[in-house]
Amino acid sequence: MYVYVVLEYSPRCPRCKVAEKTLRNICESLGVPLILRRVGSEGSVGRDRFAYHPTSIQHTFTEDFAEKVGDIEVKKVIQDLKRFGIDPSRFTSTPVIRIVFGGSRGEREIVIRGFPLDRESLRRTYINLYQTLKILAGGRK
C-alpha cells in the first residue's frame, strides 16, 4: 500500500498557502510524501507565462460530469452560467488536494476541491485530513 499527497496550487492564491502549510505539517509528522504542482499560467519565469497547466478537477465543472454524478442543481447552474457566456470548466480553481493511495486492488484517489480559511474549520480540516492520512498510511510515524 502506498500513499502520497499532491497539492495543486496557484502562486497568488491565499488558500493555497494555508493548504500547503497545513499539509506540510501533516505529511511531515506522518512521513507521507507531499508533491506540489503549480497550475494555471501564473509563472515567475517568462516562459512559464505562456504555458497553461490545467487542474485535475476542471472536468468536474461540466454538464456531462454533473449529469453522470446525478447532481441536477449543479447541472442547472452550469447551464445558466453558459447562457451568460461563462464556462466554469475554463477557470483554474485552486487549491486541489489529491490523496492518492493504492494497493493490490488498484489505485484510488480522494480529490478535495478548495480549502477553508477560518480558524474553526481549519482545525476540523486538520483533524480530518490527519486521521484520514494516518489510516491510509497504516499508522506509520
Place this chain on the structure above:
Amino acid sequence: MSSVVSEAMYIIFSSIFDLIERWKRRKRKKKFYEKLEEKKKLPTPPRWYTGYVRVGDRARIVGRHTKLVVDVPYYGQTKYTYSAPEKIYVTAREVVSPEWFSLLKHLHERITGRGE
C-alpha cells in the same frame, strides 16, 4: 484441309489448357485466402510481446527472455489491462463537516459496490 484441322485442333487444345490453367489459378487464390483467414483466426503475437495471448480456448504464453511460444489450456490467464484510478470527489465543506468519515465510507462503498 489439313491446315484447317490443325487450326481447329490448336483452338480446341489451347482452350482446354486455358481452362485447366484458370482452374489452377482459382485453386491457388482459394488457398491463399484460406491461409489468410487461418492467420486471422490464430493471431500470433508480435516478436517483442511477452505475456499471455488468448487463442480460442487456449492460452499462448510467450517467454519473457527466451521468446519461447507455448500453447497451454486456458485457465483464466488474461492479458494485462489498464484500469483507471477510481476517484472520490469532495469539496472543502465536506472535509470540514464532522460527518467526513461516514461520507468517505459511503463514497468508497459506492465505488467498490460493496454497500449496495
